[in-house]
Amino acid sequence: AQTVTQSQPEMSVQEAETVTLSCTYDTSESDYYLFWYKQPPSRQMILVIRQEAYKQQNATENRFSVNFQKAAKSFSLKISDSQLGDAAMYFCAYRSGNYGQNFVFGPGTRLSVLP
Amino acid sequence: DSGVTQTPKHLITATGQRVTLRCSPRSGDLSVYWYQQSLDQGLQFLIQYYNGEERAKGNILERFSAQQFPDLHSELNLSSLELGDSALYFCASSVAGLPLDEQYFGPGTRLTVT
Numbered sequence: 001a002q003t004v005t006q007s008q009p010e011m012s013v014q015e016a017e018t019v020t021l022s023c024t025y026d027t028s029e030s031d032y033y034l035f036w037y038k039q040p041p042s043r044q045m046i047l048v049i050r051q052e053a054y055k056q057q058n059a060t061e062n063r064f065s066v067n068f069q070k071a072a073k074s075f076s077l078k079i080s081d082s083q084l085g086d087a088a089m090y091f092c093a094y095r096s097g098n099y100g101q102n103f104v105f106g107p108g109t110r111l112s113v114l115p
Numbered sequence: 116d117s118g119v120t121q122t123p124k125h126l127i128t129a130t131g132q133r134v135t136l137r138c139s140p141r142s143g144d145l146s147v148y149w150y151q152q153s154l155d156q157g158l159q160f161l162i163q164y165y166n167g168e169e170r171a172k173g174n175i176l177e178r179f180s181a182q183q184f185p186d187l188h189s190e191l192n193l194s195s196l197e198l199g200d201s202a203l204y205f206c207a208s209s210v211a212g213l214p215l216d217e218q219y220f221g222p223g224t225r226l227t228v229t
Contacts, residue, residue, distance in 0.1 A: 033214050044117070045205060045220035052215060091158060095214045098176045103148075103160035 002027045004094050012112040013082045013095075020067075021077045021109045023092030033067065034075045040088040050074065053097075067079070071086030079111075085091035087113045118142065119221035120175035121206050127227045133194040136224045140187055144219070146170065147189040147211030149181055150225075159199030164189055167210040196228045 003026045013019035025034070036048040050094050051059045058066050063083075067076045079086055092106040118141035118155035128134055141158075142149050149161040151174075164183035178196075193200060200215045203223045209216035 041221055043203065045207070047217050050215060050217070050228065055163050103163075105160070107157050107160040 002029070002032075002094050002096070002104045004092050004104050006090075006092055006106035006109050007066075008070060008109045009107070010110045010112070012114055013079070013086075014114050015082055015084060017082055018078060018080045019111065021079075021092075021111065022105065023075045023077070023106055025073050025075065025092070025094050025104075025106075027073070027094065027096075029096055030098045030100075033097065034066075035093040035095070036064070036066070036075075036077045037091045037093060037105075038086075038088045040085075040093065049077065071096055073106050082112050082113050084115065117221060118221050119206060119208050121204075121221040121224050123224060124222065125225045125227075127177045127229065128196060129229055130196055130198060132196050132228075133192065134226065136191040136193070136204055136206075136226070138189045138191070138208075138221060139174070140189070140206075141210030141219050144208035144210050146185065146216070147183055147187070148207040148209070148218060149175075149191050149204045150205040150207065152170050152205060153199075155199075156180075158178065161191070162225040163212060168213055193226070201226055201228045 003036045032053045034051045037044045049061045063080045089108045119141045134184045146165045148163045164172040181191045181218040205223045207218040207220045
């Protein structure tokens with residue numbers, strides 16, 4: 001079974017600075033997808049960024065980018081120019097490329113943004 | 116607002132009871148997902164439906180069941196409730212239910228079992 005690990009339960013960053021959230025996963029599959037979701041205090045889950053495992057190029061969405069290291073099974077999220085609105089719980093997630101397969105979330109990292 | 120609606124917002128019930136949670140997907144989305152978020156088990160995928168058919172199954176207990184109706188809304192039925200079933204239950208929808216599809220989450224139903 002696949003597992004997702006986020007080793008940083010809590011992180012903090014100064015406004016306008018850059019922060020990197022770590023995620024590692026374990027799988028024997030070659031076809032899969034990785035995601036970062038954000039859950040602000042409102043509890044609404046919001047997709048931040050996604051990456052196909054077969055793509056070597058790291059995904060980027062505005063201030064958010066990932067460092068995908070397939071061999072190391074690592075998928076870290078970098079947030080540049082941090083804003084107060086970035087304060088939230090961040091979940092790393094894995095999904096198999098095969099239909100009928102599970103969607104596995106990490107335990108989350110709580111990010112605080114300091115003014 | 117994601118366009119996904121869930122009712123009720125809050126539900127308080129007693130152990131042993133049965134409840135039904137309802138989800139209406141975004142207009143045009145054919146796939147619905149259910150998730151459970153609890154303090155001790157984190158965020159867990161329960162089940163996915165696509166156009167009325169079950170597509171993927173996660174850590175869904177036998178006491179739980181779900182279905183997607185012809186109008187594409189979905190219901191999650193929880194029976195013989197236990198204290199440990201207290202959690203936030205999310206529904207999400209996506210266009211085609213493909214692994215890379217963006218899922219749009221509803222606001223959740225907070226279930227408290229006393």
